[in-house]
Amino acid sequence: MIKLENVSKIYKGDVSALLEASADIQKGEFVFLVGPSGSGKSTFLRLLTREEVPTRGKIFVAGKDIGDLSKWKIPFLRRNIGSVFQDFKLLPNKDVAENVAFALEVIGRPKHVVKTQVPAILELVGLSDKAQNMPNELSGGEQQRVSIARAFVNRPLILLADEPTGNLDPATSVGIMKLLDRINRTGTTVVMATHDRGIVDTMRRRVIELDRGKIVRDQARGVYE
Amino acid sequence: MALKVDYLVRETGQNLRRNITLTVAAVLTIAVSLFLVGSGLMIRQGVQNAFQRWEGGIEFIIFMNPDATEEQVQSIEDELGSNPQIKDYTFVDQEETYDEFVELFSDQPNMVESVEAEDLPPSFRVIPTNTDADFVSELGKNFEASAGVRRVIFAADSIKQVQRVGAWISTGVLVMAIVLLTAASLLILNTIRMAMFARRNEIEIMKLVGATNSYIRIPFILEGLVHGLVGMVIAASLLFGGRAVLSDRVLDLPILENFVVTVNETWVTVLVLLLVAIVVGTVGSAIAVSRFLDV
Numbered sequence: 181m182i183k184l185e186n187v188s189k190i191y192k193g194d195v196s197a198l199l200e201a202s203a204d205i206q207k208g209e210f211v212f213l214v215g216p217s218g219s220g221k222s223t224f225l226r227l228l229t230r231e232e233v234p235t236r237g238k239i240f241v242a243g244k245d246i247g248d249l250s251k252w253k254i255p256f257l258r259r260n261i262g263s264v265f266q267d268f269k270l271l272p273n274k275d276v277a278e279n280v281a282f283a284l285e286v287i288g289r290p291k292h293v294v295k296t297q298v299p300a301i302l303e304l305v306g307l308s309d310k311a312q313n314m315p316n317e318l319s320g321g322e323q324q325r326v327s328i329a330r331a332f333v334n335r336p337l338i339l340l341a342d343e344p345t346g347n348l349d350p351a352t353s354v355g356i357m358k359l360l361d362r363i364n365r366t367g368t369t370v371v372m373a374t375h376d377r378g379i380v381d382t383m384r385r386r387v388i389e390l391d392r393g394k395i396v397r398d399q400a401r402g403v404y405e
Numbered sequence: 406m407a408l409k410v411d412y413l414v415r416e417t418g419q420n421l422r423r424n425i426t427l428t429v430a431a432v433l434t435i436a437v438s439l440f441l442v443g444s445g446l447m448i449r450q451g452v453q454n455a456f457q458r459w460e461g462g463i464e465f466i467i468f469m470n471p472d473a474t475e476e477q478v479q480s481i482e483d484e485l486g487s488n489p490q491i492k493d494y495t496f497v498d499q500e501e502t503y504d505e506f507v508e509l510f511s512d513q514p515n516m517v518e519s520v521e522a523e524d525l526p527p528s529f530r531v532i533p534t535n536t537d538a539d540f541v542s543e544l545g546k547n548f549e550a551s552a553g554v555r556r557v558i559f560a561a562d563s564i565k566q567v568q569r570v571g572a573w574i575s576t577g578v579l580v581m582a583i584v585l586l587t588a589a590s591l592l593i594l595n596t597i598r599m600a601m602f603a604r605r606n607e608i609e610i611m612k613l614v615g616a617t618n619s620y621i622r623i624p625f626i627l628e629g630l631v632h633g634l635v636g637m638v639i640a641a642s643l644l645f646g647g648r649a650v651l652s653d654r655v656l657d658l659p660i661l662e663n664f665v666v667t668v669n670e671t672w673v674t675v676l677v678l679l680l681v682a683i684v685v686g687t688v689g690s691a692i693a694v695s696r697f698l699d700v
Contacts, residue, residue, distance in 0.1 A: 251618075255616060257615070258613065259614070269606070271606060271607060282607075283610070286616035286621075287614060287615050287617075288409070288620070330610075331614075
């Protein structure tokens with residue numbers, strides 16, 4: 181599903197965010213990206229959505245080399261990838277249902293699809309009764325559920341999560357991880373960058389550890405360190 | 406991918422309302438500058454209409470009697486053709502005179518109806534070899550006594566002056582208009598930039614979930630287009646209004662008696678304004694969008 185071949189990303193002034201990284205992630209896998217701040221986790225994720233272009237090496241997503249993807253095809257790559265962030269990135273002037281619907285509307289999905297998919301996904305994330313609430317009326321955990329709903333409503337093949345529990349307390353984090361686990365069980369490949377030792381150690385999934393841009397460990401059913 | 410009309414209308418409308426002060430500034434600047442463009446073009450047209458008969462160095466016109474015989478006309482023509490002091494001349498028959506008359510007075514159907522082609526005098530428009538006033542008047546007067554000639558009229562210095570001043574004014578106005586249009590484009594550019602800044606979170610999410618570039622950009626470009634078009638409508642109304650008011654007043658001045666810009670010519674001017682408005686509106690917003698909205 182995702183394949184990196186000797187990928188390097190070097191920013192101006194010889195700052196290397198990623199160095200000769202190679203990894204092969206199968207469909208349906210759940211992978212943790214761990215490592216200290218600045219080790220290249222976010223760069224790893226941003227390369228997959230083509231927000232960054234690798235300096236060297238090749239990246240394949242769903243069998244396609246995204247390095248030579250022409251500009252106008254990038255949106256179609258992103259429709260196969262859901263993204264979740266630490267800061268949720270919800271639109272404050274839209275309610276929960278509208279925030280989720282927005283993701284379908286702007287890629288031109290017809291109204292009847294929006295009408296059926298939005299309630300279904302809100303049911304999945306357990307927010308059916310908050311559909312009409314505004315984001316500022318929700319707790320952090322609820323807001324993150326909305327953002328996961330938005331990322332997943334289009335049923336992408338891949339879900340990328342950049343520190344999705346970074347702003348949440350441990351109890352709430354467990355709920356979010358259960359949700360990501362459920363999404364993973366539908367066959368969606370999940371790649372999650374995290375600092376949360378507790379989560380990684382309980383879940384026992386594949387762990388890729390980065391240190392100063394290098395992959396220093398790639399372990400099935402791994403722990404944080 | 407089909408862009409939905411209701412989406413475009415909603416997004417563009419929202420953008421316009423959100424930046425209402427900048428929107429008004431941009432629209433007014435465009436309205437004023439397009440009004441100037443239109444005025445410049447119409448002054449030029451008016452001067453041209455007023456002195457249509459005097460274009461291209463024509464110094465005097467020999468009007469025949471409407472009922473002059475063919476022999477009389479022919480003899481004048483022979484005389485003009487054989488005179489070495491005459492560089493060139495054109496004969497305007499009754500039909501052509503009538504056509505010009507109809508065009509000039511197309512706003513006044515009563516006037517047009519009351520006149521038939523045979524009521525109008527055929528004429529010779531004459532370009533002499535020398536434009537010196539004494540020389541011209543001497544030359545022209547030779548024809549006054551000939552049979553069938555009603556009278557000879559000369560291009561007065563005052564006409565030449567009005568022609569020159571008219572050209573100056575319309576050029577000056579057009580130059581001012583171009584400066585203002587540049588300002589208008591920059592204002593649109595900034596307005597769109599503000600609109601994009603106000604909506605940066607939405608744009609970020611649109612990119613994230615895979616909205617196409619055109620889907621993100623088109624509402625902003627439409628916003629610029631709306632600025633241009635609203636400004637154009639205001640300018641066009643001012644031009645039509647101004648034309649109606651002036652055609653009552655100006656025509657009383659003898660030197661400007663034929664200073665007429667017809668309704669049709671005003672429509673042509675408005676069509677030019679429409680094109681300019683579309684260009685200014687889309688260029689301003691397209692530059693903003695391509696500079697500040699990258700994937």
